[in-house]
Amino acid sequence: MNRLVLPALALSVLALPILPLAAQHAGHAGHQAGDPLAAAVAAPTRTPANVARDKYRHPVETLKFFGVAPGQTVVEYSPAGGWYTEILAPLLKGNGTFYAAQAPGRxxxxxxxxxxxxxxTYGDVKLVPWTLRLTSIPAGSVxxxxxxxxxxxxxxxxTEAATFKAFFDVLKPGGTLGVVDHRLPEGRDSALEKSSGYLKVSTIRRIAETAGFQYVGASEVNANPKDTADWEKGVWTLPPTLRNGEVDKDKYLAIGESDRMTLKFRKPN
Structure with missing residues (x-):
């Protein structure tokens, strides 16, 4: 279950259980009846390797926190390999509009x-090229x-200022921006944000609020207190990248994927 932390409260860290893949499937099946989001997460069309990462990414809880639901117009910015696309496509198929917005290229x-x-599965997905002068998604429609x-x-x-401005422009008044990213402790040197892959919560809040968004709150569903966020090769030291190869691989696998902030913003009415 998500924990909503209002802006005046400090973020707390929860130790999240890591379930074997069979248990994840059983959990999905047990909760999908009458729950379109759980059903989408349990869809048999998902790639098994992606399902195995649910224990780190908590898709049901994350998307519920952001308020994603059938009937909406939803944009996923930079889906890359399509991990969340595998969930959002069946969730919105025939009941909503789903844009996968990806930069042109490979x-x-x-x-x-x-x-x-x-x-x-994916026939209804609107794949659109995303540039900083995006025009293919109507303004105020998301x-x-x-x-x-x-x-x-x-x-x-x-490119953060221009990209968040584009986010703001395509959202409806009252629309939601949901952000998940690797979390850098607030006391660390901000210069690390340019090389480590980690960002401070305050940095993302500043970027979003400068673009005009209001901060709604945070969930700790994707927190990982085992991640110290001080790796020589940045966040890519941890899985799934494992930049050190076989060196200390078991150590990094035991830590798991990064400690992540899950932040919700709103475009004012």
Whole structure:
């Protein structure tokens, strides 16, 4: 269950249980009756390797916290390999509109190939090229825009202000922006945000609020207190990248994927 932390409260850290894959499937099956989101997470069309990462990414709880639901117009910014696309596509198929917004290039081509490979599942997905002058998604038409582990790339590339402005423009008044990213402790040197893959909560809040968003709150559902966020090779030291290869691999696998902030913002009415 998500914990909503209002802006005046400090973020707490929860130790989250790590379940074997069979238990995850059983849990999904046990909760999907009458729950479209749980049913989408349990969809047999999902890639088994992606299902195995549910224990780190908590898709049901994360998407519920952001308020994603059938009937909405939803944008996923930079889906890359389509981990969340595998869930959002069946959730919104025939009841809603789903845009997968990806920058032109190899990532776009790879995602297109994935969507084209299964038209029964992905035929309704609107794959659109995302640029900083995006025009293919109508302004003020989107209920919820979500982005997962992408803001650190914007910060490293210096595109965060323009990208968040574009987020603001496509959302309806009252629409939701949901952000998940790797969390850097507030006391660390901010220079690390340009190289480590980790960002401070305060940094993302500043970016979003400068673009005009109101901060709604945070969930600790994707927290991982085992991650010290001080790795020589940045967040990519941890799974799934495991940049050190076989060196200390068991250690990093035991830590799991990164400690992540899960932040919710709102475009004012």
């Amino acid at each position: 990532g776009f081509d790879g995602l297109k190939a994935k969507l084209d490979s299964d038209p029964a 209920d919820t825009l979500v982005t997962f582990r992408n803001v650190h790339n914007m910060v490293m590339g210096g």
